[in-house]
Amino acid sequence: MEINLDTMKIIDISMPVTRLMPVYKGKESKRPNLYIESDFTTGSAYESKLEMNMHTGTHIDRSLHIIPGGTTIETLELSKVITSCKVIDFTDVGDKISREQLKSKNIKTGDFILLKTRNSYMDILETDFIFLDKSGAEYLKEMKIKGVGTDGLGIERSQPQHETHIQLLSSDIIILEGLRLKDIEEGEYILIAAPINIVGSEAAPVRAILLQ
Amino acid sequence: MEINLDTMKIIDISMPVTRLMPVYKGKESKRPNLYIESDFTTGSAYESKLEMNMHTGTHIDRSLHIIPGGTTIETLELSKVITSCKVIDFTDVGDKISREQLKSKNIKTGDFILLKTRNSYMDILETDFIFLDKSGAEYLKEMKIKGVGTDGLGIERSQPQHETHIQLLSSDIIILEGLRLKDIEEGEYILIAAPINIVGSEAAPVRAILLQ
Secondary structure, X not given: OEEEOOOOOEEEOOOOXXXXXXXXXXXXXHOOEEEEXXXXXXXXXXXXXXXXXXXXXXXXXXXXXXXXXXXXXXXXXXXXXXXXXXXXXXXXXXOEEOHHHHHOOOOOOOOEEEEEXXXXXXXXXXXXXXXXXXXXXXXXXXXXXXXXXXXXXXXXXXXOOOXXXXXXXOOOOEEEEOOOOOOOOOEEEEEEOOEOOEOOOOEEEEOOEEEO | OEEEOOOOOEEEOOOOEOOOOOOHHHOHHHOOEEEEEEOOOOOOOOEEXXXXXXXXXXEEEOHHHOOOOOOOHHHOOHXXXXXXXXXXXXXXXXXXXXHHHHHOOOOOOOOEEEEEOHHHOOOOOOOOOOEEOHHHHHHHHHOOOOEEEEOOOOOOOXXXXXXXXXXXXXXXXXXXXXXXXXXXXXXXXXXXXXEOOEOOOOEEEEOOEEEO
């Protein structure tokens, strides 16, 4: 796949980071804080400090998030997150994406897929967001995909053993959470989603972008 | 300029974020903190929180950093930071880059230039780092460049009125600070440097990457 810098379209699919943004299950501990460390009343420069949980907003999970002794951000190969990708429309799904829904789509080995759901349209991000269930994760593992992105703040809920995360992360499938896909049509794009290189962290924020 | 995803080389030019990384003038307030919010002794998931000054590591400055009422991160046009760029070798410069040094290079209107200096090799990031002086910034303003990146943690020092920042930011020239360019040869690349979209902030961290 080729990109022509002069003719490409750049599409931001990240969540803006603000105090009032939707956060996972509405938990206060996941709300970011932006503090002013200095401004023009106290000095000659304006500087802010950010305090943020690494699962707030658009971010990548590494396996340490769920698996003791797992991988962290600094060992992520960038070729896994700067890659062609397929946006797949699941906006007809009412609760969760399972093996059956995925089988009806054209998913191939090595794909990075982005799941577009009602999460991008409806006010359900902090509550009953659409998720990928264990059977769906098992199917993606069998298909040996490269990565999966979701417009939910978590790729799963209501599975207490984190079965979806375990299936994907134990197979080194990238999980990219917190995308905004409302204006994105189903189809092929180039994904740019390299996280901030926070050494030792189980996750890190990403400015995720599509090139078309 | 075109990118072929199958043949391109991805080169990380960002600083890893760690507690012991070099920070501007060695200030304690600029050292990042990564806290563990939960781990497997307290729950079923491992989660971290980051606390970091927005001028730590690889980051983009907006004009609010130096100019009262200036611009903030969310209004940055992404086409300014996903663009062709030129790495220019100034490793022979001993103190600062001025108009004279820049004039001898092939800099054109609309360029995004990355200044490779001894900062990428020597242990001077917290002390006497190589910087761009006011005359150099004026030259880049006259040349109407798109942006300038530096391997220093600040693009200037020893200029109490922040003259370089003011020249560049008042002309809407992007400033990208904290690059790592040691292994990068002079030449043309594609730059990917979209910051985390921290609404209202005068700066934000970036995972800066070159494609070759």
